Amino acid sequence: MKKQTLLSVTVLALVLTLSGCQSAYYSAMEKVGVHKRDILIDRVEETKDSQQESQEEFKSALERLTTLIDFNGGELQDTYNQLNDDYESSLNAANEVSTNINKVEDVAEALFDEWSDELEQYKSASLKRESSKKLAATKRQFDQLLRSMRSAESKMEPVLTSLHDNVLYLKHNLNAQAVSAIKGEFTNLKRDIQLLMNDMNKSIADSNKFIEQMNSAG
Template sequence: MRFVVLTLALLLTGCQSAYYAAAEQVGYHKREILTDRVESAQESQQEAQKQFSSALEQLKTLVDFDGGDLESVYDQVRDEYLASEKAADQVSQRIDAIDHVAGAMFDEWQDELEQYSSASLRRTSEKQLQSTRRQYDKMLRSMRRAEEKMVPVLARLKDNELYLKHNLNARAVTAIGSEFGSLKREIQSLITEMNRAIAESDQFIQTLGQ
């Protein structure tokens, strides 16, 4: 039920602040929203890893092409590129969503420090805020590094798709094959960076839960 209320609020207002306010009313606080969004970003990164690996495998099929319907192979290469582009866009959107709710949570936390009457509790909360921010910044930097690594990989996949589209012949397959090794290394590096980001995310979620 609470998700129906939240969805309606977001559709009616189109405003994140209204979304957070509606969420608060049903007991869904920014900390929980942030945790959920971090987990969603982890899922999107895992899906992107699978998709980029699938695109690489399809290109390997092309490179190993030994007769048959080359146009059909091209269609599959194009589909893999479009799916990779969509997966990358999903990753970026979810990272942006994390950053938005994190900013709102940290601003609220900072403002509420002034409401303490106990100096001791205020100091403790402030230290927790600083520690959480540091852990968050570390996680976000890792996510953004992985996000940046998607750009050249997508560019290479697009280059291959375009070249094959306008040169649907064995010579084009050979040309793409000559660059296959470097693309493979870039995708492996991207997957490694995403795994680091996912590990940082796990640590941050643990920090939020403490």
């Protein structure tokens, strides 16, 4: 999206987005030459970026917990505080991912509804047939991407729950014995985070593929 266009609609877009009136937002963007297709590509990019940020936050929390598990003297309170910060950052990053996925789904639905409605405006049967095929193909590609995004999203919750349980337990039991007690949980958490990373990597790859397909088709 061109910088000049973004600057020209920043205030209006912000107001409409905050008000939750997506249809009005899409209409306003359309008037300045930014179509739903462009918005979809941008939002997929934003979701991909937020997933990458989320990966870093979860990795940081895992590393911090590893430091606690391997604790062999020093200041437990400082490491705990850092772990708690990592958990909060992971939670915020996960919420950002979910918000972005919802925004991707919203604009995709609006785009496909508009595309489907416009098929009825064709006078040429061959052009209508060709556009209908492209719509079906794009829908299939998007459905695959959305499934990939939602799959990765679903794996964030058990990781966040486990992280929260460990942080909460340590909050009131900050000693070497408590650290030893959570070692059993650590193995499962480490596995869950790895599964999450794998799913996110797949979703990111699918996002790149979808963006490439949309740009080449455009």
